[in-house]
Amino acid sequence: MFDEIMQKFEGSPSQQAVIRLLLERGFSVSDEGRVVSGSIEIPNTQIAREIDVDRRVVDSTTDAILADEQLRRIFQNISSIPSLMDLAPVLDLHALTVEVIDADEPGIVATVTTLLADNDISIRQTISEDPEFTDEPRLYVVTDEAMPGDVLNELKNLDFVRKIELK
Helix, strand or coil: CHHHHHCCCCCCCCHHHHHHHHHCCCCCCCCCCEEEEEEEECCCHHHHHHCCHHHHHHHHHHHHHHHHHHHHHHHHCCCCCCCCCCCCCCCEEEEEEEECCCCCCHHHHHHHHHHHHEEEEECEEEEEEECCCCCCEEEEEEEEECCCCCHHHHHHHHCCEEEEEEE
């Protein structure tokens, strides 16, 4: 799906940058063509500044989104969720990032969470990036307690794991 969306803007790398930002941040597009998070409007100048494009690129991208029924359905229904990843150190939680070889392989989340549960590690949050919307999707796991070295080794040795990172 991500590739299909990006192809609609293949002639404009700047518009593709806008699309990528909207998807990464979970920003929606209102009926008026404004970028929003929930009911909070985000000025197009702020979006443009973030990705170093002209404000008019954001305007033309949101216009194109509203003119395309498939894009309209996607970008009027996307939403963001709060992540504990960056808050983990502040809240005395522990964060793990799992990079996988093939994100389309079934059972990745189940295998990781089962391994943690079997080791009595309480999970506060899991977020898995959708392989349709990001180039290198990751699984993020926030736990109450630190993971022992043997559990980290078990995780690292799973067939589908490319890399693990603690935060």
